[in-house]
Amino acid sequence: MKKLLPHKWLLMLLAPIASGAAANSAQAQAWTLRLDLDGQEVVGTSVFNSPEKVLVLGVDGQIWEFAPSEAKNFAKVADGFTPWSQSQVRGELLREFGNQFEVTGTGHYLVVHPPGQRDQWANRFEQLHRSFQGYFTSRGFRVAPAQFPLVAVVFPTFAEYAKHSAKLGVRVSPGMVGYYSSRTNRVLMYDVSAGRTDDNFWEENAATMVHEATHQTAFNAGIHSRTAEQPKWIVEGLATMFEAPGVWNASAYRRASDRINRGRLDWFQDYAAKSRSPGSLKGLIQSDRVFAQRPDIAYSESWALCFYLVETDPRRFAQYLTTIAARPAASAYPAAQRIADFEAVFGSDWNMLEARFLRYIQALK
Template identity: 45%
Template structure:
């Protein structure tokens, strides 16, 4: 099973702010301050007497007590991200000289010197595939506020070593992850930088995590408000299929199937009680109780809606992405938002999904 993307940390931050009664923001200015010995520039997004959340110019979300900010000073109106050149310079200082930094139209990619530079174009290509796929289905894509950062390590050992030093716990077998707090994708090259097609050996994980990053930065998901986990994971799992991320050259519904999730659905959910859609939509709790079945349900429901009701699916994504920042998402509102686009007859919807699945190629 694919390791869960590190969304719980971001949700914990959201919940902490949402439960404080006096959350303000976003501010109409940027400030510069020294926090724990590090100079930070960015826009305050929300704050209370005991907590501030600040969006750094590099896309990182800084969470700190206001009293920890030393020598704070307003420096500009609104939010101004670092340019690709500025971010490249900062990343070259952050990583040692064995790493190079390559920029593309949307990415700034840290990678070992040599053939690893191919990763920049791979990620840019995935970005284009994602935005094209969403655009032709009527979803209004926004330009990212800042360059997207990806860090490619030489091997799994270097990847795990960096994560441990950064305080990020990784489950055994993790091949890559997107961090909502830093807004970065981290991965390692399983091909050892050979520059050939061997990267496809862990392509599903890379595409999954790159989809999260792109979706959160183009308005498909709202990075700073709670989003239904089935919706976030379902979309990323759809893009694991070559017929989705390589849609311009690959045709046929069989190429768009995530065969692993489809099989999991047929084994665990198909023909079961019809309330699985309601439980999936109403909360994220099922992911803790039964993760395998939950991922299968998330992909199946997402794939069905995108294939058969693309306009409603795009409107639903847009509705959820426009939620107020730093707010939690209760079950009643989740169900109401879903029903506003797809109706509230969950028994009928279950029958439609089950019939759709039964007709998919085996």
């Protein structure tokens, strides 16, 4: 009898998941497996597998991507899949970060922070989560409960933040105060104010928390998918939309004008008046290229388009978000499909859409 290579056994083990997901991904029965990857034990459930790549969603919420040949000692360990509880994740964080940090739990969050700084961080993250849920629920969006405790890690210095990020393969600069890691499902940032809450730099901390917590909540509430490619304009457009106080703190800022992101509006109106080319909207939809070429313009136009759609047509905007969040795991998202998905919801008359969009944004004061 021909002996199967170890990674062939892994693919055979995962095959029922793949066939079940192909037949009906919503009803496919997940189960728990254990394997060794680069000397580290991984426990989770498969969300995608092929002869070239496997994606495993860990019990702690992290996503592991690897080639089948890289996995060792794999086995099915349980029927079904049960994520870790908040207390289990908290214990793991305490072991990972040690006694130089404290871990504070709120309703949805576990925040790793320097000792004695609970009030500066934990409740703020929880408030942002509640604001996100309230904003989308009030506009008819279906917001799913988070499957895992949401984790944020605040480092006291840039050096510690940079060292930790390097282990994840992320290069950061002092100007990059924080980011959301879809792979680890964590927000990582450093305290640019060095613990001084009355420091002017604290505003930069607050802005980073709003933007990155929006990413994290969106990817955990079914608004975005962590396993399928998402258009960058929609991901960054929503996060920049929440930078406005009337969005993330609607109870204190009640006027419609408080929902406008003034910085992004100024950028976009100036760009539209001076150098924006006709047809730019379609270019933004079909490719993420503009984010690498002209990031300030890309972020501003993404904000403007998201703001326009959610303010004028929230029902179809919710339909579009549902469409892209349901894309197959690990699939490419070519330009033609991006355009087709957008047109299926908003129509194919790009000239009319662009004219209405520009007229609306240019009228904002």
